[in-house]
Amino acid sequence: MTITTEATQNVLAGPLPVPDPDVTAFIYYEARLADEARYSEWEQLWDDDALYWVPMHPDDDPRTTLSYIYDNRNRIKSRVAQLNTGNRHSQTPPSVMRRVLGSHEVIATEGDTVTVASNFVLVEYRHDQRTWAGRVLHKVRRTPSGLKLAGKTVHLVSAGGPVNTLAFLI
């Protein structure tokens, strides 16, 4: 068992700022698109330097350690393209999903980019009902064409495994 909050927040002390309302709305929108298997619309949220990361342990160094998912922009495109074939058996039909995000805190701000940490619970129904939970970090960037997703890191509570098939957008 791992305490993800310390590793992902570097033990940030004291209360943290909440995100601006448009950033929070953007995060909710991202969650809704993922829940509803709206793959192409979801892909459009991403900026060019995107990183979609689901590590096996919060302290892992991806240069030397395997992750469940470590997608750059190109691989995000491939992942979505595979899902869009309608022939990705592990998501055919897509899981029925709803996730709840809460406890949003701004944990970093760099120029036009803000990193928001949230806790989430996701209920997936496929052949039976499964629950996924964890801490998600959204790196959201203000651009001339609106908000873009530069990074999404998902620290699963169950990252230690064994984990079920994770072919949907977590």
Added chain:
Amino acid sequence: MTTTETDRLAVEPPAPDAFDVASVVQDHRVHGSVYTSPEIFQRELDTIFRTGWVYVAHESEIAESGDYLTRRIGSEPVVVVNSKDGKIRVLLNRCSHRANRLCNADAGNANSFRCPYHGWTFSNDGSLTAVPMRDGYGTEFQKVRSQLGMAEAPRVDSYGGFIFASLAPEGITLLEHLGGATKAIDRVLDLSPTGKIELRAGWMKHLHHANWKMVVENNVDGYHALFTHASVYDAIRPAKVSHIPTKVDVVVRDIGSGHSEIDYSAEYRKLDEEFVWYGRIPRAKLPEYVAALEERHGPEKAHDALVVGPSHTLIWPNLFLAEMNVMYVEPIAADETVAYTTAVIIPGQDKLNQRTLRRSEGAMGPAGFLIADDGEIGMRNQAGLAAHDPEWLELSRGVETDVIDETGVVNSDKSAETPQRGFYRQWASVVGQEIRA
């Protein structure tokens, strides 16, 4: 117990082992109960995992004295440890006092294991070194104390860094067990400038809702890719070489003793192109690695190693050399299996290794473009088995075109079910053996 009962028990002969393996495995077909029956599952644990060699760990994972890992052999929890005397031991993970599981981390480094229940302490060679408040025990205990170390797998051996253990005190040697499968291990080691690989990138643990044999058999099934993985080839990139058997010199091989493989080497040698198995990357992109490999092998052999690439080989019963990945499985129940997957790390080749990690994530594990769908198909296999008719699963594909040569039973149609037939010949011989009470 009354005297009469005792007498009756004493005279009754022991129950014969009623299991008839021919009732569930026949030529070219397997009965559905082989995948669903809890009794057969238990029998597999008692035979395959209790009497034979089973893969447990890799030497690179416990490189230093005191390093240990917790694993399982069948259903039995074990500690694989680099003991203080330099010997690699596979200890049963159980306190000899009240059976508490001693070691609870996935991995660590320790000179000793102390039971948290009553404080009994064992050296990392398994011997019992401390019993708290020992005066409370009488002389009867002192007589047996020296025998109360952690139990140990009686046989542990390794080949090319892959550590195997057998819970049976006697049997064939590891080399006899591996037979021709050593070549598959050699083939991946040939890709390392040091002749060694490391499995230190972490193991993805993926829960499959399928019988363990469905998970491992699928790895050497050359028939399914065109269908199960069509979404990858349609959406992302074509297969490395065609999956149409008549178009390629790819063979499937039953190596014997349950080991089997899909062998691309003839096709790759025909193409005479390096790294076809690695996204067709030009060698100019990995100059340090290629130079180091040529330093070890000379240019000609290095070229050949880079042409043929790593093996795609199932080593009976639980290890799969998945090209630049390694997978092993743990059977949990008749319908549940955990697959562990990691990437092959080549010592000193960081640039190559990072690329390997990203390729591994792309293909393997619970979110992998390939294995997620294999997991789904395995689950549906298990679901389909609930239908009682037909009772048997067909494994006859290619039976008339199998050819026997010095490497085993080979079929030049990669979609032939030659590997599965070899798997079940071994299964019948191991699971069908008489179980001694």
